[in-house]
Amino acid sequence: MKPLVLVFALIGGFFITGWLAGYANTFSHEWVTARLSSKNFFYRFEDAIMAPLVEEPLKLAAFIFAVYVVPTKSYKGLLLVAITAGLGFQISEDFSYILSDLPDGFSYTISGILGRTIGAVSSHWLYTSFLAMGLVLIWCSRQKLISSKYSLIGMLYACGAFAAHLLEIYLFEI
Numbered sequence: 433m434k435p436l437v438l439v440f441a442l443i444g445g446f447f448i449t450g451w452l453a454g455y456a457n458t459f460s461h462e463w464v465t466a467r468l469s470s471k472n473f474f475y476r477f478e479d480a481i482m483a484p485l486v487e488e489p490l491k492l493a494a495f496i497f498a499v500y501v502v503p504t505k506s507y508k509g510l511l512l513v514a515i516t517a518g519l520g521f522q523i524s525e526d527f528s529y530i531l532s533d534l535p536d537g538f539s540y541t542i543s544g545i546l547g548r549t550i551g552a553v554s555s556h557w558l559y560t561s562f563l564a565m566g567l568v569l570i571w572c573s574r575q576k577l578i579s580s581k582y583s584l585i586g587m588l589y590a591c592g593a594f595a596a597h598l599l600e601i602y603l604f605e606i
Contacts, residue, residue, distance in 0.1 A: 433509035437502035441513045444494030445520025445560075449487075453521070454528065456486045477602070484559075484597035491521050491560040492567070510568055511561055518560030522552055551604065559593045566590030 460482050468474050474481075494517040504510055526548050533541040566589030573583035 433504055433506060433512065434502050437498050437504050437509070437513055438516045440501050441494060441498035441516035442520040444497045445491060445517040445522075445556075446524045447520075448497070449490045449494045449517070449521045450524025450528070453487050453490050453525070456490065457482060460486050480598050480602040483601055484594045487521070487556070488559060488563050488593055488597060491518055491556065492563055494520065495560060495564045507565075507568070511565055514561040514564035515557045517564075518555075518557035521560070522556040525556070526552065551600070554596075555600065559597045562589045562593035562596065566593065 461478060464474060464478075464482070495514050498504075498513050498517060499510065504513055526545075529548060530541060530545060533544040566586040569578070569582045569586030569589065571586075572578045573580050573586065
């Protein structure tokens with residue numbers, strides 16, 4: 433694996449995905465609230481529902497971008513690229529939250545930094561690696577490169593990425 437692919441994954445996750453997710457989250461919030469008749473449920477669970485649906489495909493795009501620019505074939509290399517793309521997004525999101533916390537004072541900002549640091553242990557890098565490797569397993573099994581039983585495992589990984597993201601937001605932020 434060429435280290436350059438990790439640079440592209442980090443840049444794609446940090447810049448492309450990080451910025452697009454902010455706009456996409458805002459757009460999806462406005463689009464859904466304009467079409468709902470009962471908004472109580474949605475307002476309570478909006479972050480837990482919408483964030484995985486918006487952010488995971490965007491982080492997957494950063495992964496695909498990096499692998500397209502610098503082709504990588506090994507499973508280990510693909511896993512590292514997925515982790516790096518998710519980590520780039522995590523760093524971008526952390527900076528965004530830190531900047532938005534600054535006007536609320538030093539202690540509030542520090543507590544936010546500590547909370548985000550603890551949450552980063554199992555966050556976007558993990559979700560992106562689940563989704564990307566799940567889709568890689570599905571694709572490889574469909575191409576008959578590996579046993580078809582890995583297609584089911586890939587589905588579990590891909591769905592697990594969305595479920596883990598949803599649960600993390602629901603349990604820790606609501």
